[in-house]
Amino acid sequence: MELVQQLVNGISLGSIYALIALGYTMVYGIVKLINFAHGDVFMVGAFVGFYSITVLHLSFFPALLLAMAVCAIFGVIIERIAYKPLRNATRIAALITAIGVSLLIEYGMIYIRGAQPEAYPSDVLSVGDLHVFGVTISGQSIFILCISIALMIILQFIVHKTKIGKAMRAVSHDAEAATLMGINVNNTISATFAIGSALAGAAGVIFGVYYTKIEPLMGIIPGLKAFVAAVLGGIGIIPGAMVGGLVLGVIEALVSALGYSLWRDGVAFVVLILILLFLPTGLFGKNVKEKV
Template sequence: MEQLIQQLVNGISLGSIYALIALGYTMVYGIVKLINFAHGDVFMVGAFIGFYSITVMDLGIFPALLVSMAACALFGVLIERIAYKPLRNATRIAALITAIGVSLFIEYGTIYIRGAQPEAYPDGIVPLKSIDLFGVSISGQSLLILGVAIVLMILLQYIVHKTKIGKAMRAVSHDQDAARLMGINVDNTISATFAIGSALAGAAGVVFGIYYTKIEPLMGIIPGLKAFVAAVLGGIGIIPGAMVGGLLLGVIEALVSAAGFSLWRDGVAFVVLIVILIFRPAGLFGKNVREKV
């Protein structure tokens, strides 16, 4: 029983990271109907910015987290303005191919600038102590990840539902042309969406580095794909769906590892994707709506 609770805690910690990345996918898709495959690489950049903030700038974990989020927000806006804005009225496939190109450019640009060698987050940077709960030891890293994820998800819900930019996002998501007629600056709203989604990915990169220690330039590929699966699982374009999908995927992976099939833990995400696309293509929170051709 203790082993099961321990695996559930591990799964929720991992799922929180997936959920933070998946939120960026789902927000961008909800507004511009684009799968931003470069999003996993923004997560990787966030991990490195956090690492250099701690080791070179000698910042604590929370200031490093804020620096990483701010830098990734700016990076996300740059990607949107340079790569995606000129393709706003292009075909979906053109935007998708561009997203893959941007992803490769970021990965190999990072390798060109700093080399391909991995780095390791220093030990002892988490200010939280482990706690014992029902006989299970929950590490300071797990508590930090859960705390950061919960705070950011509550903050995101507040931004989307209570602020002016959040209302603009929902209006643009519903109907871009009508939003434009109502005086909403659609371009700025889309940029703000990329900024918020990228900031969340940056935060995920830092907590991933703290949890797994090792970071390297191609680290964004698998978590990025898994976060996309989490977004589809919850219902792409639906913010609560991305949160639930991420947590669910993390728990499924942890339970698969606990059952002795750790070699299958990366593959199980894609099995989940196939199953969800067969039985519930709109995701857990999605509604089946016919798309006009």
């Protein structure tokens, strides 16, 4: 019975990782950049949600939408100021910049509001527990999972059915050809950052509601784990990020259920090492033939 609850918790946690991982994988798919500041956008989303609820007295869904909107704008600002000037620079220059932006956001937040943690009000999301075949399952876990799945479905619709989604796929496939076809590559990249950052903001609010405690350095470990989830699924592949996040969450929950909760954070990086050793393209990756 305990195992069922742990699996539900794992899937809920995995859905949060998946939402963050989608930002990593979308940006990498288009500009081949690992945006290590993405975990800190997740942190900003958590704080926007917290202040929306406690200061503006908004309910859960308006706070979620506001956090997504603020993080989308924040993501575009980061892209335009920090990454756009480095579009034709070396990969290592862009990577170092991403780490610098990450540290700037973290310590900028500490400078603005201090390092003390905050706690989401416990009554933000009042959902009763479910009792199925004698097993009690957290209603909050189910609700969070449903919100995450809904956001992923909306993302799939945007990518496959809208004009901007088609532009994103075209730029991902061949940016030069997309430019020749009249697609504005800069705007498409900005839109990708906006969508990925909005999903990270949503994940931040969901994380805050689920775990209550938030603080300025909270984005580091979930951000790194989401990166592992993106690599696990096949970085650059959207369904892979979703599946990778869910798999990683379930693995962590099973490790906790077996009594090794101190290894929860470490197991993600063991998974990363194993994937890089035995399946470097990830679960959904494809072998790409290169002409020499």
